[in-house]
Amino acid sequence: MNNQINFGIDLGTTNSLIGKFQQGAVEIFKNPFGQKETLPSVVAFRKDRIIVGDKARELIEKDPENVFSSFKRKMGTSESFFVPNTGDFKTPVELSAIVLRELKNFIYTGEKPEAVVITIPASFDTIQSNATKKAGNDAGFSEVLLLQEPIAASLAFANKQANASSLQGQWLVYDLGGGTFDVALVKIVDGEMRVIDHEGDNYLGGVDFDIAVIEQLVVPQLQQQYALPDLLTALRSARGKYNTLYHILLKKAEEVKIQLTNSPSAEMEFSFDTGNGEEEVYLTVTREQFERVIYNQVQYSIDLVRKILERNQLSAANLEEVVMIGGSTYIPLVKQQVAAQLGIPVNCSVDPTTAVATGAAWYAGTRTISASKSPEKKPVAEGTPDIHFRTAYQKNTADQEEYFTAVVTGPVGGLSYRIVRTDGGYDSGIKALQERISEMLLLAPNSNNIFNILVFDAQHNEISLSTPIIEITQGKFNIHGQPLPNDICIEIDDPENNTTKLELIFEKNAILPLRKTIVKEITKTILRTGEDSLLINVLEGSRYAIPGSCVPLGMIEIKNTDLITDLVKGSDVEITLQISESRDLSVKAVLLMNEQEFSEVFNPLVRKINTGKLLNDIRQLRQQAAVKLKSFNASEQYELAATIQNIQQELDYISHRLEILSADDITDEKYQLEEKKRKLSQQLDSTGKEQQILDITSRYFQQKENCQHYIQEENDSNRQQRFEKIIADESSFLSSRSYYTIKAKIDELNELSWEIRRHKPETWISAYYYYANIDTNSFTDPQTAARFKEIGEKALERKNYDELKVAVNQLYNLMPDTRKADDQLKGTGIS
Template sequence: MKNINIGIDLGTTNSGIAKYDNGKISIYKNPVGFKDTIPSVVSFRKGRIQIGEKAREHSATNAENVFSSFKRKMGSDEVYYIKDLDKNCSPIELSSMVLNELVNFAQGESLKSAVITIPASFDTIQSNATKKAGYQAGFEEIVLLQEPIAACLAYSNSLNLEITEDKKWLVYDFGGGTFDIALIKINERELKVFDHKGNNFLGGVDLDTLFVEKIICPKIEKQTQEKNLWEKLISKENTDYNKLFFELLFKAEEAKKELSIKETSSIEVDFDELSISLDLDITRKEFEAIIKTKFEESFHLVEKLIKDNLLTFSDIERIILVGGTTYIPYIRQQLQERTQIQVETSLDPTTAVIIGAAYYAGSKPSELIEEEIVKTPQAEQNSIHAETIYEPHSKDSEELIVVLLTESFDGYYRIIRADGGFDTGLLKASKKIAEFVPLLEKTSNQFTLFLYDSQQKQVFSNDSIQITNGLYSILGQPIPNDICLELDEESGKSHMEIIFKKNDILPLKKTIYKTCSKNILKNSDQKLIINVVEGNAGSMVGSNQSIGYIEISGRDFDQDLVKGMDIELNFKVSESRDLSIDVYISALDLEINEVFNPHQRMISIDKLSSEIKNALDAVTEEIRNEVQNENYEYLAKLKRSEESLSILYNEALENKNDAITDKKYQIDELKKIYIQEFDDIIRHKHILSELDEYNKIKDSLSFYIEKGSPRQKEEYEKIIKNEKEILQSNNKYLIRKKNKELESLLENIYNNQDESYIDYFYYLRFEDPSVFKDRSKHSKLMQLGEKAIDNSNLTELKSICHQLYNLLIVKPKRKDDFNTFDGNLGIK
């Protein structure tokens, strides 16, 4: 079996491709300029498409036909109008053009499979969009790899580190368009991401935009008659100003790079269309002043990640820098000063992800079926089945290969290393073969197993034995968000139940059983809805996004779907984030199978404004409700949340007409972060309330449980068996569900006790006499009941209660009857 071996960093600002070959990484150089990377820029001019440096140079002269930073729009419904071609182009199509250009660097090699990197915080839709770009570029097999993992593979495999005990690393990935922060566990044998956070609209291009808005525009306005220049640049009302914006953006990026190595930079603005011609001097201090807010955004996520994992900065051994933005001295300095952690600068942060992707590709078997090779008659005699067992990754100088044959074998075996440096020679075989083989250091060792019959004729071969020595790899990648199923609840609303938790390792699969929450008649338009969402399980359904949606209509049924019927659901998520949902309703013998790989969603600035306003109103209401309680710490958190959302709401309103920059995507990303933070604040309050309720019910049960039946005692033990996991889940819905289970058990036990009839008697005592059939008998029974209570005669009281119950004109429903509700989705 052949490994993929090709790794690609499809970056926002720069992209690159590399190959793994026998433990060595070769970065394919750009034939033009012989650089390791190319700008992720595409230009269109007179029917000609240019990609990379040449395309980027056209930004200053042909801006309307030059496109960059489209990776940030992956998974959105955004399209770019190509004036030169008079057509629209999607981010997926533009990304596929960059990938095609990278493939050309291989100069004739046939590349069918590739590992392509994505930000760790890319959701399912963005991930699927990246895969689609790869397929459009001609690849037949795409495996996605999260960028922090790639960076760590590059560092751990390239720097010859001596790691003898468990260490924790922090990956600080500030790229051209996205920001990721990840916590890594590493020891002498394995490397694992155990948590991460990110912002898909925080990157170097945002610094460039700020550079134009906060430094260049004010300087131009000061030296010319221009007013409100920034507003003119980002509005589509005047193409000359749009053209100037892209020219200034190009110059800002160049000045930003220069200020990373010099204290000052000079920008020449010569724009005839608007009669602007001047020279601008910018200092590093001016630049650092405007990027401070963006660094604070990134560092806020760093601090939250550390806090959420109950760590301190002293627990982290080193910070791994990734992305071109980390070249900025201010960022390196601030990281060092604030964390006091070693900041790793020994590897180029712009190529680390490319190198790591190639290392991963070198350990990833391709699932493509290789072209059939014409076999010799001797090889065709092969009818032997052999299972080969070995460790694919080893730190040792030799490794054991075990071969298990399905039947006794009278013949010989031979194992040869591909480089010719090891050969067992012909050895007598048995049903179980065990052989220690020597390994070359820091490389992939390829071995071939041969089996020969008693006449020493070859009857079997296996050339897919590969053992990598001394190089780190990973066994799987964590999912960036919870994946949940939307379910009906009694309030008429819905909540989410976790299928897979954030940081669970891909690939994943799970079977869960639910019941139908409403009657759906056959041949009707009523629907059973299966909605799988991605986000945070403890938050509102609406703050998450749907990644798998199935509607099953009554028209699909041969018979009625009755409330309470069982629904079996099977979920699978592949390593590259394809979601499979299998629905089986045994009572109807109905099975539905669907695979989802959505790659597009729509973002509206008006909708964003509305969602932020709703969240802001919710915060204000919570503050109003709490102001009398004098819980100042809680109120302070709410005030900070209110301030953040207020600023963001104003930004959304101010940028309503912004048709040029990525502002609406940045606002959307911050909206998710701020609403999540508010949700965390109030969820804590609600969880405390649910926990208090749980403890009260459990205290009551501790008194009554000894009076329960053996079956009720067994049910109690079953309910509290996983209580620690539930109570620490930080999910109010799970705790509330546990409360209802305990409450129901408590009620059942209590209702079987004699003293419960006292409560029931007084419940009936205060009913209106008109609800009883015979008022005279009702009055007499009430007197007898009072007497029975005075005499503590519970046996007589039970008889009186039964008689009163039978006198009721309308019998009260059982509690369970009140709990049967009709759901909107049809599943609970």
Template sequence: MRTKIDYGIDLGTTNSAIARIENGKPVIKKSDTLKDTIPSCVSVNKKKNVLSGDAAFNALKLDKTRALKTLKSEDHNAYIEFKRTMGTDIKYPSSNMAKDFSSEELSAEILMKLKSFITDEAVKSIVITVPAKFTMVQKDATVKAGKLAGFEHIELLQEPIAASMAYGLDAENKDGIWLVYDFGGGTFDAALIKVEEGIMKVVDTEGDNWLGGKNLDEAILDQIILPYIESNFSFKNTLSVTNQKEVLRNSVKYFAEECKIQMSFMDKHNILTDLGDLPIEDEEGEELTLDIDVTQDSLEVAVAPIFQKSIDICKDLLKRNNLKGSQLTTVLLVGGPTYSPILRKMLKEQITDKINTSIDPMTSVAYGAALFASTISVSEEVMEQSRDTTKLQLEIKHEATTVEEEEMVNIKILKEKTEGTVPDKVFADVVRGDKAWSSGKKQISEKATLVDVQLNSGASNTFEIILYDEQGNKLECQPNSFNILQGINPGQATLPYHIALEITDRIQEKDLLTAIKGLEKNQTLPATGVTYGLKTQKDIRPGMVNDEIIIPIYQGGYDAEGTTAIHSTHINDVKVNGEDLPSLLPAGSDVEITLKVDRSEQMTVSIFFPYLSHTEQQTVEIIQGKSVSKEWLEKEINKARKTAKRLQGENNSKEVEKIIGNINEISEKLDNKGGGDSGKLEVQDNLLKELRALDKLDSETEWPKVEKELKENFYELEGLLNKVKSNGDEGDLKMEAIDAHMQEFRVKIEQIIKDKSVIHAKELIEEIDSLDFNIRDVLAGPQMDISMINNINSNFSNINWKDNSKARTLLNQAIQSINNGNVSNLRPILIQILEVMDRDDAEKLTGKLTR
């Protein structure tokens, strides 16, 4: 019985692998074709048999080639690159099976195929790796795929961390800063990892879920193979029809992939086909054949721009962490494309020459995943299923990883879980796997016995437990072994994105993404975040299901803070309605939100209402992403162009020009490859990135006006206070507290101007104006509030109201209070009236912004 998971799977976009711990070492388990990896490909034949791996990939190639005969996409029955649509509602139809497959179902087939390579035991627990930039939605989909594949306990691990563990175990230098450069088949990840005496900490991550080996294949296809076909054959009409061109591209894509692989190890490659390999004739009746000589120079022209995108991501990652390439201890290469000499030359020229090639880029992630799995205990549920209670049951506790050379292990007998009689005296001998060390016999019991074990450096140490009774007879026990990983400690997982709320910013009148304090990007997991200062916008009546508070939760990167929330990944909405509350919750009531995220990024939320002294707790369910149409994308691209052109008129900066160029590229990509689901998702993600950049620039163009308003309002308030002091009119004003506020304002203004923060400037303007309003109110007495309410009542029909009915109800309350002579409660009502008034109208009436 394994007490640790011990199994790791690299579930890749194009290739996948499985590894397990054997005698303390990770071992890649060979496929049914005796390979280290299998293609992440699934097909269904006419007998409704589901094929995975090499057999499915061969079927895929045949399907693509057969389609050339008619230049029409045949019925779909073979699938690849479905990892790119994980977490969405996109389906893959199968005519042979007469059903649609989800990405999770297809991924489950790959996982089951990998699991089938293990024939000597049942595998119920697994570590599955995911790209560092996978969102919670994509990770949740990966877990669902694992469940469909029959795994009962699933742990996720970021691919760069897995690769760094594979390298770090044998690394001579276990200190410094490592850059993991992970260029996979469909995704790119870069991770900065700080290592001190073998203890690893993820500093920061960045990446692109739409950048990988697939993009290299397409570049070779579009810049080498298709130009050859256009120059040597007559396919003008075919290439002018989008669907027919796509069929032709798909049929020869295999040759682009083969060229990419061969050119990773050779100076030149000949793309060559025989007559009959490509069953299509051009418009002049000549059969299509390929005979293309590819050199490193011609290949570089095609693929260097793709690699450059990944290197630019690394440069940005280093820059935001105030690092230079020269400060890196090593760059770890992960993924098949990193064999490319073109890439390695570019990395050496632009990042550092400290390129590490000691680990196998193709299997290092699976290898590291197994190492990580050796440190994670099997869940109690799985453990109970595999117990053989006829054997003496033990509990073994120890650190799974350590940088020390000795470790303490606690062993005790679980008598209540053991059938039959347990001898009065039981002795244990703990023997290291290499037989070079043993503890000697030590008596153990139902109370924990401490055993000090000696470890081999830089290795996963396996220890066998041999039990004896008082007469020296061996006793069977379970578990009878354990592992301790010496020399590297992966530390805790970190958040790859901000966990954030969509909060209506009353100042900007926008729904903005606001990171929850404590759940910012790179926080160590598990983590807890708390948000204060939120208020309800309407009354929530008890028992009323239609009265509800909606709390939208999002994920967003560094570029997402303060941008429009819908431009980031929506996790779900947490809802609380009147049925959840014991009594009336008035509009304007405080709300405090506490969000807890565990190691697997599962979330629970607590919503506290101080007015009611009531807390609501919920588990946050992760919702599936929705597919989008090409028409919707075209519409959004046009809207983005208009925004960019407006900003260009206001601020003709290089940033705006760059965004306009990126939007044009996105539009071109939509025209060229936006017909497929994966292509549309890629376009959507890239477009959202540019929309976030436009949000940032839009705020920056406001800065000069906001800065002027901030200074003017502060100076006006300062002038008012100087006048009050010179005239000796302090009266009921608490001048000591006001002076403290003014000093705080000065400090904030200095920092805000330095940061050019529009949001914080507007927030401070609100605070300044609120203090100004309160000072004038104290000086004027209640007559000021009475005058303002009468003024609002006289001009009611000329004011732009957000909620006309609510405004009239509040105004009637205020007028009734005035008529009754009860003017002490006018101020709270007046503030509520101003809250439902258009911002400009409020400023005209009060002379100040009061919200």
């Protein structure tokens, strides 16, 4: 029985495909109507039927209001599309499910797969990934595995090689599709492909080139010729006069883009209501014009490639080639600029259109259907031993031999087994059947190897059992798991700075699946009779960013009414987070003091964007930028000041675009602007952090030196051991360049130093003089402060250091900053 998934789907912005892995090769299925491998990701609604693909695309010019495309770019958003012909709304998930159902009709063998691998851009966040899985489930697939598109493309590229062992080094996969862009750094390690790092943009692709043609070439000509200053708004607005024309122009622009791949110019023809009746418009677009309007977007994609190279300290000499994938890589400018600017050989040997679907099928051929979803086993003949095999082996390998192992359950006593390759090239010989068996299977090179497990009774008669078939493809690559596209963090309190910060749980590029348990301290008492709560907020983004710039994945809120006893400050909460290969996130929190457990599985499907809130976020970031700019100018850090000024200009641009965006704008620009805002927020937060790291590192060494000095004075071996434990991983935490990690070490050293210093009279004497020299009116209660200053002075005269401690502590509590922090920070309740 074969329980491999085998079916892989490329659910694309522009086109979708489906393929199947079988007998060591991949077949891309063709549309029974027209025999094309690609299905345009376009859905049209007529009054009596739904049309998908090429026929739907043809209806754009006749009935654009009822035809929908590029909805992949809005996966995971709250957007929906009104369908006049049916009178209802369709979400991106529902439209994607329609495309997926149509792809099932490509399977001419009559199979009805229950499980499938569907590809997603590497930069898809958890919300977008969950929305894709939901579309697969709605299309009738009971099990959906997600695979990142650069990995799929890498599998297609690597497994296309005639000799897998010849593939060495590391390369880049440059994947510029219809709606998204990904670049991945890939390496072969021990016969497996590994994605080392990646970058991407979910709103960069061929659709943006089409929009650029309309907005920068077509609209200016029409405005100039017919004096229509608000033409662009009227095109993009759902209720605009020219909204129907906008959809037609998108199709025309795509056709022009394709023609310009092989021609120096292309014609665009359409009807236009000038206000004085319909008029036929003929425009000529040259390749030079087209390249000019898309140049910045192509350059941006190359900048993302450079970002990977810089982050991994690589030069062109360290890379074998750039593998070009995605329909938009057919554009001559893209190939030219990538090759010229990066100085790395460009490889176009893989079909850019089918590579992702091919790789998805390769991957599907290595994955098995979950036990709960596997077909029921057929009943065996009466008297046959109830023997079951649970096997483990690599289904794709570049090695000449493959290690095979199996756990055998049932009455194995007196039985024997034999493993044979179907072509007669391998025979294990007859061996005693045990509860665990293992073999090194010899493989025929560059082919699909099939082995059968035969079982014999004590008289060496073969028993008719339903044993699993072993299928291994030699000379092909498997992948070493999928990398996490972004950091996964929880939000914790930062009382010192009166704010919250992120604590890293799972690091970007960590291989899925992942699991981690941490214990955090509760920072506030939560009374059952009160109104407070404990928040466990999980976010996706950069660990170095502020929480507000990350994507929220889910929150467990433990309210006062949920508690069986009061939750005391200083007690602990144990938090366990798990994330599956397909990005299901589960969180469990256990309050250790009262042994209460709270758990939830997060699979958020929708991210809502409110333009009003987005504008407010921009204003707040503008204020933060102004504060940093003033600081950098004052300290004569003019290079950092220039960076902040560039960020301000970008923020102003976003603000301007949001203000002119109509309420019913049909494009995905607000999502692009929200993404841009998040990245600018991260850049703003990181600008100047280099100096911050230098300062905190300097403070660490100073605190380390002070602590060592105090310990040597005391000559305390126990504290010396604690000191050495604190600094044991010094090279590791300093090289992490994490402000909070280094700060935590400083706090540990400070606590150890304080244990020694608190018993020294000079500590309290110097502390007293510090507070005594502060203006009494600066304290929150000047009269009380004056009284404790007097108490401290008398304690000094009598050398009563216990009394002096009391005076110092009381003066500290009367300082305005300490009380202010306690009053303001509400936070999450964990630290």
